[in-house]
Amino acid sequence: MQLEQFNQLPDEEALAAVRPCLDVERWGDAIVTSRPFSSRQELLAFAAEAAWPFTESELERALSHHPRIGERAAGEAHEASLSRSEQAALDISQTTAESLAAGNRAYEEKFDRVFLIRAAGRSSEEILAALNARLGHTAEEEQAIVDHQLREIAALRLEGVVSA
Numbered sequence: 718m719q720l721e722q723f724n725q726l727p728d729e730e731a732l733a734a735v736r737p738c739l740d741v742e743r744w745g746d747a748i749v750t751s752r753p754f755s756s757r758q759e760l761l762a763f764a765a766e767a768a769w770p771f772t773e774s775e776l777e778r779a780l781s782h783h784p785r786i787g788e789r790a791a792g793e794a795h796e797a798s799l800s801r802s803e804q805a806a807l808d809i810s811q812t813t814a815e816s817l818a819a820g821n822r823a824y825e826e827k828f829d830r831v832f833l834i835r836a837a838g839r840s841s842e843e844i845l846a847a848l849n850a851r852l853g854h855t856a857e858e859e860q861a862i863v864d865h866q867l868r869e870i871a872a873l874r875l876e877g878v879v880s881a
């Protein structure tokens with residue numbers, strides 16, 4: 718939809734439109750209550766900073782919608798189809814798939830949450846390198862990185878909701 722349409726939507730409809738981008742209530746509320754935005758850039762810049770930082774429980778809830786990298790999101794929820802398209806471009810070879818699966822398992826054992834990265838625009842090799850590098854991080858370092866990756870994915874999805 719156009720920015721003007723988004724600006725004029727009833728709050729409930731605007732919330733429903735942004736929720737598949739990032740399922741954090743505080744984030745959606747901040748965006749909806751900050752309308753009208755004078756440009757798409759202003760909206761995207763606001764969304765990148767809104768409700769920063771996310772709490773641990775907000776991160777857990779938001780992550781629950783993201784399948785593992787290399788796994789297809791199941792189901793017909795809007796988020797699932799968004800995840801599938803974001804991961805569709807990953808040309809994952811068999812060896813890379815096995816390395817990603819092992820890396821995902823190691824990451825989940827260490828951090829007790831799914832490894833999250835903005836997949837769009839990245840090759841599977843880049844993602845595997847990031848996964849291996851991030852395995853060496855502390856939980857605090859990873860919390861900040863996951864917050865940022867969720868915001869990058871949300872911004873990309875928001876660009877699909879509110880067209881230029």
Ligand SMILES: NC(=O)NC1=NC(=O)NC1=O
Pocket residue numbers: 782783784785786799800801803804831832833834835836837870
């Ligand atoms: N575990 C993930 O990183 N999942 C995802 N990254 C994306 O960019 N979309 C996803 O669903």
